[in-house]
Amino acid sequence: MIDRSVPRRVLPAPEPRGAAAVPAALPVRPRTGRLLVLATVFVCAACGLVYELELLALGTYLIGDSVTQASVVLSVMVFAMGVGSLLAKRLRHRPAFGFCAIEAGLALLGGLSAVALYASFAWLGESRPALVAFSFAIGVLIGAEIPLLMALIQRIRRQDAGGAVADLFAADYVGALVGGLAFPFLLLPVLGQLTGAMLTGTVNAVVGGGLVLWLFRRDLSRRARWTLVAANVSVLSVLACATVLADDFERVARGAVYGAEVRVAVQTGVQELVLTGPPTGSPRSLDLYLDGRLRVSGYDEYRYHEALVHPAMTGPHTRVLVLGGGDGLAAREVLRYRDVASVTVVELDPGVVRLARTDPMLSALNAGVYEDPRLGVVTQDAFRWLRGPAARNRFDVIVSDLPDPGITPSTKLYSQEFYGLAARALRPGGRIAVHAGPLATRPRTYWTVESTLRAAGLQTSPYSAGGRLSGFAAGPDRSPLRGSDAPPQDWGFVLASREQAPPLRVDRDTPGLRSLSTRSLQDAARDVERTRMPGLPPSTLPHPRYS
Numbered sequence: 001m002i003d004r005s006v007p008r009r010v011l012p013a014p015e016p017r018g019a020a021a022v023p024a025a026l027p028v029r030p031r032t033g034r035l036l037v038l039a040t041v042f043v044c045a046a047c048g049l050v051y052e053l054e055l056l057a058l059g060t061y062l063i064g065d066s067v068t069q070a071s072v073v074l075s076v077m078v079f080a081m082g083v084g085s086l087l088a089k090r091l092r093h094r095p096a097f098g099f100c101a102i103e104a105g106l107a108l109l110g111g112l113s114a115v116a117l118y119a120s121f122a123w124l125g126e127s128r129p130a131l132v133a134f135s136f137a138i139g140v141l142i143g144a145e146i147p148l149l150m151a152l153i154q155r156i157r158r159q160d161a162g163g164a165v166a167d168l169f170a171a172d173y174v175g176a177l178v179g180g181l182a183f184p185f186l187l188l189p190v191l192g193q194l195t196g197a198m199l200t201g202t203v204n205a206v207v208g209g210g211l212v213l214w215l216f217r218r219d220l221s222r223r224a225r226w227t228l229v230a231a232n233v234s235v236l237s238v239l240a241c242a243t244v245l246a247d248d249f250e251r252v253a254r255g256a257v258y259g260a261e262v263r264v265a266v267q268t269g270v271q272e273l274v275l276t277g278p279p280t281g282s283p284r285s286l287d288l289y290l291d292g293r294l295r296v297s298g299y300d301e302y303r304y305h306e307a308l309v310h311p312a313m314t315g316p317h318t319r320v321l322v323l324g325g326g327d328g329l330a331a332r333e334v335l336r337y338r339d340v341a342s343v344t345v346v347e348l349d350p351g352v353v354r355l356a357r358t359d360p361m362l363s364a365l366n367a368g369v370y371e372d373p374r375l376g377v378v379t380q381d382a383f384r385w386l387r388g389p390a391a392r393n394r395f396d397v398i399v400s401d402l403p404d405p406g407i408t409p410s411t412k413l414y415s416q417e418f419y420g421l422a423a424r425a426l427r428p429g430g431r432i433a434v435h436a437g438p439l440a441t442r443p444r445t446y447w448t449v450e451s452t453l454r455a456a457g458l459q460t461s462p463y464s465a466g467g468r469l470s471g472f473a474a475g476p477d478r479s480p481l482r483g484s485d486a487p488p489q490d491w492g493f494v495l496a497s498r499e500q501a502p503p504l505r506v507d508r509d510t511p512g513l514r515s516l517s518t519r520s521l522q523d524a525a526r527d528v529e530r531t532r533m534p535g536l537p538p539s540t541l542p543h544p545r546y547s
Contacts, residue, residue, distance in 0.1 A: 025218045026156065033156045033215055038171040040211045041149055044103065045175030046182065047204040048142045051110035052077060053183045054197050055138075058114055059131045061272070061291050062121045065406055065547075069131070076132055077139035084143025091144070095151035096216040097224050102148065103208025104231045106141040109134065111201020111239045114193045115249065121292075122253040146172070152216065189269055194250060198243045205235050258289060264359060268351030275359060283365035288327060290352075295403070296327055298365055304435075304491050306516045307465030309333035309399055310506045311495050312433035316396040320344070321425065323382040323413070325401035326352035328366030334399065335372055336511050343375045344395075350379040383412055386421035398422050398432040405437055405445055405539075405546045414449055414546065416538045419456035423498055431497045432458070439464050439492035439528060446492040447533040448545045455538035458496035461504050462532075463525040465491050465516070492528070 026033045052073065059069035091098030113134045121127040146168060153164055187196035209232040217225060242249075254262050254274065264275040274289040277298065288296035309330055313320075318341045320334045326347030334343050347353055356362050357370045369375055378385060382402075385391060400422070405414035412418060414436075422432055436449035446462075453460050495502050504525050505518040539545035 026215060027217075028215070030157045034153060036211060036215055037149060037153045037156065038167060040207055041145075041168055041171040042175035042178070043207045044106075044145055044204065045172040046179030047110065047200050048106075048138075048145075049176045049179035050183050050187065050200045051106075051113060051138050051142075051197070053180065054110075054114055054193060054200075055117070055131060055135055057183075057188070058117050058193055059127070062117065062127045063131070064293075072128075072132065073135045076135040077142070080136045080139025081143030084140035084145075085147055087140065088144035088147040091148060092151055095148045095155065096212045096219040097228065099145070099148040099152060100209055100212035100228045101231065102141050102144050104205055104228070104235045106138065106145075107201040107205035107208070108235045108238065109137055109141065110204065111198045111235075112242060113138065114197040115242060115246075118194070118250075118253055122256040155216070155219070189267075192267055194246045195243055198239050198246065202236060202239050202243075205232055205239070257292065258287075263361075264355065266351055266355070268349050270349040270351065273349075273351055273355055275355070275362065277361060279361070283361050286361045286365055288362065290403075293403075296329065296365075298361075301329055301365070303465055303515045305329045305333050305401075306513060307463075307491060307521075308401060308433055308435055308493055310510060310513065310516055311461075311463070311493075311502075311504055311521060312397045312399060312431045313337060313510075314503070314505050314507055315431060316427070316429060318342075319395045319427075320397045320399065321346065321391075321395040322399045322401060323422075324348075324403075325399065326356060326377075327362065328353075328356040328369040330399050330401045331369045331375055332366045334397075335367075335369055335374065340374060343372075344378060345375065346378045346380060346382045346385050348379070348381055353377055353379065383418055383421070386418070386425055391421070391425040393425070393427055395425055396427050396430050398425060398430070400432065400434040402435060404435075404442075405449055411539070411544045411546060412541055414452065414539060415544070416452050416455045416540045419453050419458065419496075423456055423458055426498060429497070429499060431495060431502050434494045434496065436462075436492045436494050438490055439531065440490045443531050444533060444536070445546050447531075448536050448539055449492075450494050451536040452538040452540075452545075453494055453496045458498060459501040461495045461501045461525065462528045463493055463495065463504055463521055464528050465493065465524060 028036070055073045055077075056066075056070055059073060060066040063069055088098070116134065117127045117130050120130040149168055150164060153159075153168065183196070187200070190196075191199060209228065212220070213225065213228060213232075220228070251262075254265060258274055258276050261276045261278060262274060263277060263279055264273065266273045271291045272289075274292075275286065276289070277286040282298075284298040286296070286298035287294060310333060313334070317334075317337060318339065320340055320343045322330050322334065322343060322345045324347060325331060325345055326349060328345075331343050331345055334340055345353075353370070356366055363370075370377075400413075402413050403410045405411065419432075426432065432453075434449060434453065436446045439446045450460050450462050495504065504521040506513065506516050506521065537543075537545060
């Protein structure tokens with residue numbers, strides 16, 4: 001019989017095995033130590049998000065198609081973070097050593113990720129495998145941070161797991177906010193992609209290594225302590241050397257991409273501008289790249305700009321609007337007509353306009369149009385500007401000189417909503433000429449543009465023009481091809497009006513016309529019509545149709 005008058009003694013639950021069972025011997029009070037760990041979480045989260053944004057930005061810049069690159073980077077990194085969290089379980093008995101080693105590796109990989117991606121693009125011509133590999137590796141290391149930090153904060157003072165997780169994630173999310181804002185507003189414009197990533201890696205290594213090697217140094221054996229010191233010093237030395245050599249590396253890599261004759265390379269707040277070609281001589285030797293993609297080839301740009309502009313000018317053209325075209329080349333064709341009273345160029349990047357004004361070769365190519373008093377410039381997003389009252393019922397001709405349509409930031413500039421705003425800006429009888437991308441290689445995209453214009457209430461006349469170098473072409477040494485070596489391609493255009501499908505013709509008396517005639521336009525229109533893809537849905541802001 002059990003004597004219930006004697007109280008039972010309740011034994012405490014056994015402590016878990018490993019280092020986490022014994023409170024750490026810290027050089028500061030537990031409260032201060034806990035704050036230092038949370039501050040480290042804050043900094044590491046900021047660095048981790050900078051690495052992520054760096055991969056996103058560089059992937060979009062080098063590969064294009066921002067939606068696809070964002071999807072690849074984010075999905076791979078989130079998956080890898082789960083893998084890293086599982087792998088961190090193997091280090092839970094040595095959280096201090098494991099965390100310091102992970103931060104050293106993360107600082108090295110994250111700091112050099114931009115250099116590696118750019119080198120892959122410059123010398124191998126393909127950066128997608130490197131993008132996926134770095135996204136996975138960095139994601140694994142980021143995913144391993146929180147479990148180990150959880151173990152470290154419990155080493156300072158045991159507390160409820162829910163409260164510890166809440167504190168860690170609060171610091172993590174606030175740090176991510178700071179890193180997310182610092183990247184576009186501080187690191188990218190001030191330091192650039194390469195140096196910004198290296199500085200972030202340096203901060204990551206210093207903070208992660210400093211926390212462990214000072215606050216938790218008594219958790220480490222002498223051998224482990226010196227191993228971590230050597231690893232962190234090596235990482236910092238590599239990042240310092242890479243930072244010193246960043247300008248030289250960028251110059252050599254840019255030469256591998258663009259050829260040896262890079263004259264101007266400018267990173268604006270919008271994109272990278274590169275001009276190649278000799279500083280003197282014929283403007284036909286000039287090439288202009290925007291974010292790594294050839295936008296202007298002096299060799300044959302006149303074919304493109306004549307075909308874009310002149311069919312739209314056969315009718316009233318007193319007031320003309322050019323959307324994009326900050327290089328001044330479309331405006332050059334417009335200003336050939338003496339009866340043009342005003343030309344308004346709406347360009348997002350003031351750096352392009354500044355280059356077109358000041359660079360002698362580019363200014364010679366555009367015939368110094370920015371000196372013409374009839375030309376005015378608005379540096380604003382074209383979509384936003386068209387929504388304003390200044391654009392309504394103002395223009396006889398609108399020339400849409402924009403990058404190829406695709407799932408990029410320019411997608412909205414090829415949407416039904418955009419063309420509806422453009423139609424609203426036309427005077428009665430006005431016409432809009434749209435660059436719709438290459439017809440031969442992307443016919444579905446071209447006919448989607450045409451379908452989108454019709455959905456916006458416009459009547460269309462599709463046509464194309466032959467030319468060279470409408471995209472990036474490179475020789476065996478990856479330098480741009482010119483002249484007869486370049487592969488022939490085509491440019492696709494659509495001419496549209498609200499009232500009726502405008503006729504495709506050019507005035508015989510147009511001064512300076514070199515490559516265009518009414519017959520060539522009509523022949524091209526018949527060829528284009530044979531490729532028609534009927535029934536394509538229009539592209540809208542909530543449902544973009546380009547790929």
